[in-house]
Amino acid sequence: MDQFHHELPMKVRDYECDLQGIVNNANYQHYLEHARHEFLLSRGISFARLHSEGIDAVVSAITMRFKLPLKSGDEFVVRTRYVHDKFKYIFHQDIYRRSDMRLAVRAQVDTVCVVNGQLSEVDIL
Amino acid sequence: MDQFHHELPMKVRDYECDLQGIVNNANYQHYLEHARHEFLLSRGISFARLHSEGIDAVVSAITMRFKLPLKSGDEFVVRTRYVHDKFKYIFHQDIYRRSDMRLAVRAQVDTVCVVNGQLSEVDIL
Amino acid sequence: MDQFHHELPMKVRDYECDLQGIVNNANYQHYLEHARHEFLLSRGISFARLHSEGIDAVVSAITMRFKLPLKSGDEFVVRTRYVHDKFKYIFHQDIYRRSDMRLAVRAQVDTVCVVNGQLSEVDIL
């Protein structure tokens, strides 16, 4: 990812690893979600407050390619950039292992906004 | 546990195991919570609906003794009984491994009710 | 999904719901993984035993489309079918809400086998 809007450093926690001794795949979704929410916060937008105001940012689709597994103790960074069309924010998110900056996960996350139950045209970023 | 109010059969899911190849301890808290909520449902009480009505059942303390570890594929049962005093429900919950009915986890979970932010005397069961 | 190899009935657990009151997306990955592992077990194949024998079934890519959110108490079924080519098992998995059998999540999960650290041509199903 050449250009990105946000970068979050993180570290694997042991409870995120499964019996194969590597991070369980579902946790990458957690990492990506946390990175998006931290990105929003850096722009002054709280996911929790949006919800309490009746605006729910919702993931409509996600694609992840797993390139190499992270392990106990690995540090990594999540890089996030986005494009926006009328009804959708498309986030491109890459996870790089810190030790060698090799790509661990490449993801695309499509999100829409639901306002009081209705799909809505919004511009929150 | 000689007498109990509710019994829930469950099975270990592989993603609940950690790099030691056994169920990560935090998941036992999930099992216990799920068993309490299923018990409530069996009495016609929905945890989610309580919340939407402004009543939050909240755990104030938990004690767990881990006797033997559950592993991939293990089936188990959660047995739940409770005692009630003015402000508190005390749940006694045991987890038994199905294959030999040996005790895996013994727990006590104290819960209180918070109504619109205030600790309240309630009688939901 | 017209034809499928395996169907697993499940139910939302409250701890799987997040502050929006709906199942957190990462948990759908857990459901899908659990359904694949139960499918393997139904064919006599244990994911944990494979690992202990040096064979790791690993997800290389996943695509999920989220159609409608599951909520506290919802029952659902996960339907799984697969196709196999030389190096890859491709799983098609759909999650249907039980109450009306509407599609909640449609997923494709590509898995490869790594034997002693090397990508391998295998035929486990």
Added chain:
Amino acid sequence: MDQFHHELPMKVRDYECDLQGIVNNANYQHYLEHARHEFLLSRGISFARLHSEGIDAVVSAITMRFKLPLKSGDEFVVRTRYVHDKFKYIFHQDIYRRSDMRLAVRAQVDTVCVVNGQLSEVDIL
């Protein structure tokens, strides 16, 4: 906690909150475990490497008192101290909310070491 051996700053991630809008209790066990493992790492001890060497540090009992709930965006610190007797490490761990340094969770975690399946007298710290 007047004196402690280790302090870890952390922050709530939104996916750790449940439908009540507060951190799900099981996640406090995750926080405590992660803090213990980071403490061990600060002493040069890797939980994962211990496991690969046949030494499993295992929690035998845990007691947690929940004083106030953490919410989306809350920062907190986990303070850890321990005492050691022949067969057991007893960890005392407190979680404080950063904004006002009020106590959120007070915990005691008893751990034992299992070496090749046998409870063992060990001295790893």
